[in-house]
Amino acid sequence: MKSPPVFGRMSRQMVQSGTAITVEARAKVNLTLEILGKRPDGYHELRSVVVPVSLSDSLSLACTYAQTVITVTSEAGLDITRLCPADKNLAFRAARLMQARYRLKSGARIHIHKRIPIGGGLGGGSADAAGVIRGLDRLFGLNAPLAELMELGAEVGCDVPALVHGGAVLMEGRGERISGLFGDGARAGCEGFWLVLANPGVMCSTPEIFRKWRAGLTAGRTISHNMISSIRASDVSAAAKALHNGLQTAVYESIPVISETARLLEKAGCLGVLLSGSGASVFGLVRDELHGQEVSRKLEAGLWHVLVRTCPVV
Numbered sequence: 001m002k003s004p005p006v007f008g009r010m011s012r013q014m015v016q017s018g019t020a021i022t023v024e025a026r027a028k029v030n031l032t033l034e035i036l037g038k039r040p041d042g043y044h045e046l047r048s049v050v051v052p053v054s055l056s057d058s059l060s061l062a063c064t065y066a067q068t069v070i071t072v073t074s075e076a077g078l079d080i081t082r083l084c085p086a087d088k089n090l091a092f093r094a095a096r097l098m099q100a101r102y103r104l105k106s107g108a109r110i111h112i113h114k115r116i117p118i119g120g121g122l123g124g125g126s127a128d129a130a131g132v133i134r135g136l137d138r139l140f141g142l143n144a145p146l147a148e149l150m151e152l153g154a155e156v157g158c159d160v161p162a163l164v165h166g167g168a169v170l171m172e173g174r175g176e177r178i179s180g181l182f183g184d185g186a187r188a189g190c191e192g193f194w195l196v197l198a199n200p201g202v203m204c205s206t207p208e209i210f211r212k213w214r215a216g217l218t219a220g221r222t223i224s225h226n227m228i229s230s231i232r233a234s235d236v237s238a239a240a241k242a243l244h245n246g247l248q249t250a251v252y253e254s255i256p257v258i259s260e261t262a263r264l265l266e267k268a269g270c271l272g273v274l275l276s277g278s279g280a281s282v283f284g285l286v287r288d289e290l291h292g293q294e295v296s297r298k299l300e301a302g303l304w305h306v307l308v309r310t311c312p313v314v
């Protein structure tokens with residue numbers, strides 16, 4: 001069997017035990033998600049405009065001479081480490097991969113404070129993994145090329161490379177081909193959009209949702225083109241018209257409470273409403289912060305919702 005490549009130089013990792021850094025791991029929304037077909041490897045070919053938002057998990061990463069350990073708390077002050085066992089935790093897997101690839105002699109003590117709903121289609125687990133990859137690169141002074149870190153992220157999960165890259169991106173392939181939308185310096189005046197995220201308190205299993213997907217009509221490249229130009233122009237009305245999620249019908253049909261939540265956002269006055277990723281969260285684009293506050297006030301107090309802003313520029 002071919003052994004995995006080892007990157008980086010050993011001399012860069014002279015880090016004292018106890019040295020710590022913090023990282024904000026941002027959630028994402030897919031403003032478009034086209035499922036182009038099933039691939040021979042069992043995954044699906046995607047084309048998706050992915051944008052981080054201002055809702056984040058807080059990570060603290062410390063160097064330790066002991067083994068890598070991970071603890072997780074939630075916003076309610078609960079220790080939920082046992083709900084996120086290490087073998088299923090993408091952040092833990094990312095840490096172990098970084099250690100192996102860069103021959104790190106020390107372990108990492110990782111604490112994740114979660115605000116992003118779990119199983120919510122907001123890329124929480126992937127954001128934490130991406131945060132660990134970027135964070136350990138910084139903590140150990142590896143200065144690895146971004147492309148190398150994204151490649152490593154792809155081994156952890158399909159959403160991870162986009163979040164390692166950061167900012168608004170076009171994601172293609174099974175998630176490993178990433179193009180930043182602002183690589184050409186066209187960032188001036190890009191303010192991002194305000195949106196209300198809502199989650200009805202259920203979790204979606206991504207593999208199950210993909211299994212339920214049935215091919216529908218695709219509109220070629222116009223969907224992503226329209227979305228990309230509306231992001232570059234900060235034109236929220238155009239973005240609302242360009243919203244698209246190829247998994248939405250399958251999710252709304254199988255879990256009615258999610259489509260009911262989407263209807264609540266529409267009724268509250270959002271410009272456009274969409275399922276985020278494979279669900280269970282939905283989001284509604286709003287004109288500005290004030291409009292977002294107005295929409296939020298109309299939603300039931302019992303429904304988890306939060307007003308956020310997209311962060312298109314890294």
Ligand code: C5P
Pocket residue numbers: 042043044045046156157158159173174175206207208210
């Ligand atoms: O890579 P990740 O673990 O996030 O993917 C979760 C599941 O979503 C995969 O096991 C697969 O069932 C489905 N998926 C897919 N095609 C993709 C991405 C994810 O079928 N491009």
